[in-house]
Amino acid sequence: MPDPSNLSTDVVVIGAGQAGLAVAYHLGRRGLQSGRDVVVLDRGPGPGGAWQHRWSSLTLGGTHHLHDLPGMSDTGLSFSTAPGDRPAREVVSEYYGSYEERHRIEVLRPVTVTRVSRWGDRYRIDTATGSAVASVTARVVVSAAGTWTSPRVPFMPGRELFRGLQTTTADYPGAAAFAGKRVAVVGGGTSALTFLDEVGEVAADVLWFTRRNPTFHDEEDELSPERGRVAVAIQDEAARAGRPLPSIVSVTGLPRSALVRRLESAGRLERLPMFAEMTPTGVITREDVAIELDAVIWATGFRPEVAHLRPLGVVNDAGGIAVEDGQVRGEPGLFLAGYGPQASTISSNRAARVTAKAITELLGR
Known part of the structure; x- marks a missing residue:
């Protein structure tokens, strides 16, 4: 990928965690070339999304099940057989790195996106000083920034x-x-x-x-299909209405x-x-x-990281964004991946295929 101070492309994906990589994969399957038609930006120093920043004692054997990325079997790796006694941040970083290499997903790192604004009939993505690229313009923006950088701390007197x-x-x-x-x-x-x-x-x-x-419920680890459907429906209803998203644990x-x-x-x-x-x-x-x-x-959860989208006027006073099937209402070229009903690893994988299809139709590809 060329590395000038500014880039121009068709699609920018902000974030190379589960949701961002899944969208990039499906865009590639539809003929868009990473590094030319699709530019993926990530604030981390290496692969792994937010997992690379988690504490060393956290292992995959002690967390909720992490679903494989789409096409991950092509790497010969699967989280279902990943070691459960090594730090999760090491395992996930290695697996995501292999995934990016196998599917030729080029990621610019480190890049901290500070704002997304309209630029004529395109979007302009500006970044913080020290990022691998100063700015990018694109016809479509997919924000897959996740929540890790936006922990929720309740108001407490004193x-x-x-x-x-x-x-x-x-x-x-x-x-x-x-x-x-x-x-x-x-x-x-x-x-x-x-x-x-x-x-x-x-x-x-x-x-x-x-x-x-x-x-507490009696399921050992995984949510039942019914409990999962209820959780997704509640998150989806809040996202469509533009309300702040409820915490998952309050639902499940x-x-x-x-x-x-x-x-x-x-x-x-x-x-x-x-x-x-x-x-x-x-x-x-x-x-x-x-x-x-x-x-x-x-340990009071996280809010979606959406501060970089405020210049577009899509974030309301309560901090919510009206999103339907991953697309921001009133912004045909703006998508959120891993947001609301797409927050789980399995739902973000499924939604990525739908998002990629909508993007290629919008681009006329």
């Missing part, structure tokens, strides 16, 4: 006063940083449970706070997995209602009880 350590899932430094500390884990999803497990082994004390009572609940059973046996699933405020040395409960803490882990 949070800025707390003198202890505060971290989000994206910045989690590993359990060793919490050795001997009194720690609060906030959040009701799988990441929160993982932190309760890891940190609970080394902390002096670990408390679990959630906004609502967690709901948590599986009664080996992790959950281990936490129950260790007595670490005693959930506490969300505290009312923070102080320099801890938190105050809604019953006005002070709890001393040294650290708080905000």
Whole structure:
């Protein structure tokens, strides 16, 4: 791929995680050449999407099932047989790198997209200083930026006063940083449970706070087809209406997995209602009880990364975008991949084929 300060192409894909690579693959199957007709931009230093930034103790054996990319069998690799005892960030990076090479998907790295704006009948994509390309113009933009760079931290009175350590899932430094500390884990999803497990082994004390009572179901790991359909339908309805997307766990609940059973046996699933405020040395409960803490882990989920799309006027005041079948309403050349009902790895793969078909029709290819 040529590397001038500016590029012009038919399609720009922002993000080389699961959703972005799946779209690039299907565009290639429809005859669009990567590096010429399609330019893929990624902010990471190498392959792997957000997985390359996850903490070292996270393994594929301890997470939800990761579905293969379309055409991944051509690489001779599959996540179904991937090692479950190595850091997931290493395994996924290796597998994605092999995938990009096998399917000749050229990715410009590192590129941090700062804004997407209209440029006559095209779009202009501007990037941060130090990126591998300064700007790109294109007829079509596919934003597959994901959520990892946009952790959700709820408003909490006094949070800025707390003198202890505060971290989000994206910045989690590993359990060793919490050795001997009194720690609060906030959040009701799988990441929160993982932190309760890891940190609970080394902390002096670990408390679990959630906004609502967690709901557990009897499925070991995977969602049932029915539960999955309900989750997708709720996400799709919110996306079409342009509302902020609900958290997945609020829709699906948590599986009664080996992790959950281990936490129950260790007595670490005693959930506490969300505290009312923070102080320099801890938190105050809604019953006005002070709890001393040294650290708080905000495992409170993520928002879709859409800040770069604000110049187009498609992001409403609530932070939502009206999206139907992956296409932004009122912007025929703008698509979101991995957004809302496409958030899971299997749904993003299926949706990528539909998106690629719509793009090639729009281009007249």
